[in-house]
Amino acid sequence: MxxxxxxxxxxxxxxxxxxxxxxxxxxxxxxxxxxxxxxxxxxxxxxxxxxxxxxxxxxxxxxxxxxxxxxxxxxxxxxxxxxxxxxxxxxxxxxxxxxxxxxxxxxxxxxxxxxxxxxxxxxxxxxxxxxxxxxxxxxxxxxxxxxxxxxxxxxxxxxxxxxxxxxxHQEIIDTQREIISTMGEMGEIRSKETGNHVKRVAEYSYVLALGLGLSENMADLLRTVSPMHDIGKVAIPDSILNKPGKLTKEEFDVIKTHTNIGHQLLRGSKRELLRTASIVAEQHHEKWNGSGYPAGRKGEEIHILARITAVADVFDALSMERIYKAAWPLERIEQLFHEERGLHFDPAIVDVFFAQLPKLLEIRQRLTDIEEHT
The missing domain is CATH 3.30.450.40 (GAF domain)
Known part of the structure; x- marks a missing residue:
């Protein structure tokens, strides 16, 4: 017509x-x-x-x-x-x-x-x-x-x-994102991680955020800031950060300070990106049942973006070989997430994790480092 x-x-x-x-x-x-x-x-x-x-x-x-x-x-x-x-x-x-x-x-x-x-x-x-x-x-x-x-x-x-x-405006935002990603990689390199770790966590977080029903803008914000989750590791001594054996209680207490250090480094910014990054850096080791650190936050007291990053970070940490452990097989990782649903992790995010697992595995395959694959 x-x-x-x-x-x-x-x-x-x-x-x-x-x-x-x-x-x-x-x-x-x-x-x-x-x-x-x-x-x-x-x-x-x-x-x-x-x-x-x-x-x-x-x-x-x-x-x-x-x-x-x-x-x-x-x-x-x-x-x-x-x-x-x-x-x-x-x-x-x-x-x-x-x-x-x-x-x-x-x-x-x-x-x-x-x-x-x-x-x-x-x-x-x-x-x-x-x-x-x-x-x-x-x-x-x-x-x-x-x-x-x-x-x-x-x-x-x-x-x-x-x-x-x-x-x-977009060029400025893209420049900020590039700086944030590079800084995140710097933090991981000190702990013998490769740059693709932060890239994988960023992409996992984005998929999980969308699967959870967050807006495209919020999911994209998380993808941008999540590479900074471990930026506080820049202040942790190499002798502790890269120790191949089991950490003592005192050494683990030092490791845990990276959350507060990251928060302190980023919190003073007027930029939304860095303010959000400071929250994720501080809270991504908190646990749903309140047994995490640094503040023992519980349930929805933990920011939703930090809860998502926690799932993405643990999935990648378990999937890849690190200086202190071998990579876990997928079946063992799935078992852990079932067991920690409602304990370590937000139950709703765990459900999304399993629903989106094929996408996460595709990202893992696409961004697997050569060093980690050999």
Whole structure:
């Protein structure tokens, strides 16, 4: 069924609604989704794609394309490449009669592209950073008009400048994450662990958090901060940290201080990432029944992210060979988690652990270190 062009008041409602959403959003992918949805609703098309430039790989790519997954094409190819290179919009009534149309994506997805409108957008300095591309007009006329170009150009002008701000924010977050991951690896290297330990714990934690019903944002936050769970080990003497035999009570008391040390190192930050990392560092050795350390917290007194990290950390510790023990077989690990459900570990997280075990094992296989495998 054909759609009718939006009345002015309807169009204003769409524009104001999406500009408010874009202005309040700090997650890059969410902004791109809002941009694509705004474009589709404004000009009544079947699909709207937001393309960005990957300068490092000389590609154009989209993570947001209605109906399809990520697409990457060589820079300068296709209609979108032509529009970006020329810095000018393109309107095509019949894509298959235009030699610039790249039909490979249609062949791969089974979709039939008819009419196309492509509008480049720039940043605050006027540099082109991407393009809107709308496909298949849904009104009776069946192709895009000068009015559609005007509307999509309006959306591109606003969204492109907003996108630059979000991309800069994302770059800062990515840099923080890289620093956090590197610091976490430094803590593990001192205890003869390899960098993949913190990577595995991060990925396990993310899967468990999602399985437990936490939001994508919270799960991603945990994946980012969990590599710092043992950062306090940087202050533990090597003679204790890497002792091959059984620790004395006094030595174990020293080991336990790494939780408070990690908390002290991170807690003063104003950044959400580091504040959350400080909580995980302090509480990941607490136990559901209150017998853990450093404070003997019990049940839900322990932060949910620390409870998840505890399961992920123990699973990895038991799975891999360490200086003081051999790797456990999977059956023995499963038995321990059954036995410690409601004692060491939150019962709900243990249930999620078993439900998500195939995913965890795939991660373990993918991130197994060569040193640990031999």
């Amino acid at each position: 054909y759609k009718k062009e939006l009345a002015p008041e309807e169009l204003l409602r769409v524009i104001f609604g999406y500009t408010a959403k874009i202005a309040s959003e700090r997650q890059l992918n969410a902004v791109l989704v809002h941009m694509a949805d705004m474009g589709r609703e404004m000009i009544l098309c079947d699909r709207c794609t937001v393309w960005l430039i990957d300068e490092l790989n000389s590609q154009l790519y989209t993570t947001v394309a209605h109906g399809v997954d990520e697409i990457r094409i060589p820079y300068g190819t296709g209609l979108v490449g032509s529009a970006i290179q020329a810095g000018e919009p393109i309107i095509i009534e019949d894509a298959y009669n235009d030699p610039r149309h790249n039909a490979d994506n249609d062949l791969r997805t089974g979709y039939h592209t008819k009419s196309i409108i492509t509008v480049p957008f720039g940043n605050n300095d006027g540099e082109i950073i991407g393009a809107y591309q709308a496909v298949n007009k849904l009104t009776e006329i069946g192709y895009f008009t000068a009015r559609d170009l005007e509307l999509l150009s309006l959306a591109a002008s606003y969204a492109g400048k907003s996108l630059e701000s979000v991309m800069l």
